[in-house]
Amino acid sequence: MPRALVKVLAHTPDPERAVAVAARLCYSPRSVETLSDSLTGAEIASLIDKIVEMGHYSPLEHAVFTFGIDNISRACSHQLVRHRVASYSQQSQRYVKLDKVSAIVPPSIEADHEAKSLFEEKLRELWAFYSELVERGVAPEDARYILPNACETKIIVTMNARELHHFFALRLCHRAQWEIRDMALEVYKAIAPIAPGLFKGAGPGCVKGACPEGEYSCGRAKEVRAELSQAVPA
Known part of the structure; x- marks a missing residue:
């Protein structure tokens, strides 16, 4: 846990x-x-x-x-x-750029191998899209809207x-x-x-x-x- x-x-x-x-x-x-x-x-x-x-x-x-x-x-x-x-x-998502996946995985998902794999895959996709938005010039304060509650x-x-x-x-x-x-x-x-x-x-x-x-x-x-x-x- x-x-x-x-x-x-x-x-x-x-x-x-x-x-x-x-x-x-x-x-x-x-x-x-x-x-x-x-x-x-x-x-x-x-x-x-x-x-x-x-x-x-x-x-x-x-x-x-x-x-x-x-x-x-x-x-x-x-x-x-x-x-x-x-x-x-609290640490600001507006001023602190989130360069890598950093998320909390609930125990119920952690215990299910397939669910955990899917969960982590979607996290990577969300972070990749966040990074893409930032690279396109979108401000982190707006790019963060794509990030999950798991952050x-x-x-x-x-x-x-x-x-x-x-x-x-x-x-x-x-x-x-x-x-x-x-x-x-x-x-x-x-x-x-x-x-x-x-x-x-x-x-x-x-x-x-x-x-x-x-x-x-x-x-x-x-x-x-x-x-x-x-x-x-x-």
Whole structure:
């Protein structure tokens, strides 16, 4: 299966402390400096557990993560940018000339030898036509119209911890489309270990309790919990 490549580029220093201080400040007369200096590791963990359990997610917005993603399709990135509480910078097909075939092949096609051969043949034809258009003087921004959703792309994303919780809830569910779920899992593996307290319990509804999908449940709750727990060191 194609695998998204995720690299964390930057994040809020000591993100769990930042969130805990923000949460405590809401109910404390003390100064920010005093609160920050006085909170112990145990108090930080307890505060984060409490606010997440209460659904008081706004303090999580103070922890911000920036990460780059390689090796995903345009079909996947189109789904990703629907998460609007985030910032995105994507490789441009207008300014970056696509000289060679670079595409994501879905597992269902990869598993069928004949289908894969046909798929790759059509990709080569599309890229050849794209190159022909460019050679004829057509601007890449217009020649790209012939290229498929399978085109490999790269993107840099900035999300806060609250939006990441929402992203993981939707995209780590097995009802999500296979590629964005695969990508979301790689994002989770890269980010959750940085601030495990912030992302404890993050994921689809079945992580914390019963699956909210009802009759559409995949029935794989135990598998999902195990998959996510393995990504974060105990």
